Amino acid sequence: MERVERGRLLSASVVLMAAAPWVWGDRINRDRAAMVPMFVVAIIGFLVPSTAIGTAFLYQRFAVFLLPAYALMFVAGNPPEHDARRPAPASALARTRSLSVQVAMIAGSLVFLTDQSIRLRRFEAENAGLEQVLSRTEPGQRALNLVFDRESAAYGNPAAYMHQALRYQAEQHGFVDPNFAIFVPQIVRFRPEHYPFDTEQVDERPETFQWKRDSGRAYRYFFVHKTEPLQASFFANDDCDIALVTRSGARSLYERRNCR
Incomplete structure (x- = not known):
């Protein structure tokens, strides 16, 4: 209404x-x-x-x-x-x-x-939880943004949370996928030989994330925005342990640890 x-x-x-x-x-x-x-x-x-x-x-x-x-x-x-x-x-x-x-x-x-x-x-x-999540990260790392719930009820925008995790890139000098540098209009873009992993499917449908297919091992951090808690088996893999670092409201931060 x-x-x-x-x-x-x-x-x-x-x-x-x-x-x-x-x-x-x-x-x-x-x-x-x-x-x-x-x-x-x-x-x-x-x-x-x-x-x-x-x-x-x-x-x-x-x-x-x-x-x-x-x-x-x-x-x-x-x-x-x-x-x-x-x-x-x-x-x-x-x-x-x-x-x-x-x-x-x-x-x-x-x-x-x-x-x-x-x-x-x-x-x-x-969106206050983002500050808490960012405070638990170290600078200069690679991260994947997984946005299950994009809409903001407070602002009334159906896509307000799509790219909030890019603040980590701006403030902590890390690198977050999906990244705007893959798009043609951007002033700063990837060179063709340095294009990142294909994250379009994960961007549109984060629930389809697969550790092997989506190169999960390449990321240290996973920024998740989801109203309900993420399933314990979501990051299941044979390579690394994934730990929940912090959760604040709908926002969670996961970290890759102890890779074999």
Whole structure:
């Protein structure tokens, strides 16, 4: 229910932003070059797939350009010759209308930012176990991220926990698989001859992890996010002992020890 209400709020904000130039009395720019950015964004939105060349959320990434491209289509007000013939009451009404739209847009932005701030604070409390897990690790090690439960109820995001373990890589200078360096758009990528183990299946379905097939021995740490405790036989193998180092909430840290 909360997600539905949040979706309605976001939809109302989008409608407000789209209607603002028309309510203000702006007009379409006569310079057709101003339409090009919006045309390009629209073409990308309608024709570019969501996943291509090993890259997910492809066309969605261009949504950041949508509002700026839309705004570029308009110029302020009517031509000066029309303004001179506009009666005073209409001018006062136009100013009132313009002020109302500005206030509505500011209020909508504040509501959106407030909602985001509240959700982030809830998520911070929900995700507090990550700090405890990271405090039990040593730097410079290789780790595997196993996320069984991706969704955050506090933030209302179905994939909030997918890449949280990469904080170990950022703060402890280790290396965590699956890693963004396998994707084409990244500035820093693996060289073809140094590609890591294929972790795509484990990323999508961590319950399918197999010690031999997924090169379990290569990892010292296993970051697990799962609401229910992991089965005792999950890391069963003939090579190494796997010990539970710590568990906090839905997050657990396992460590490879005593390999033979």
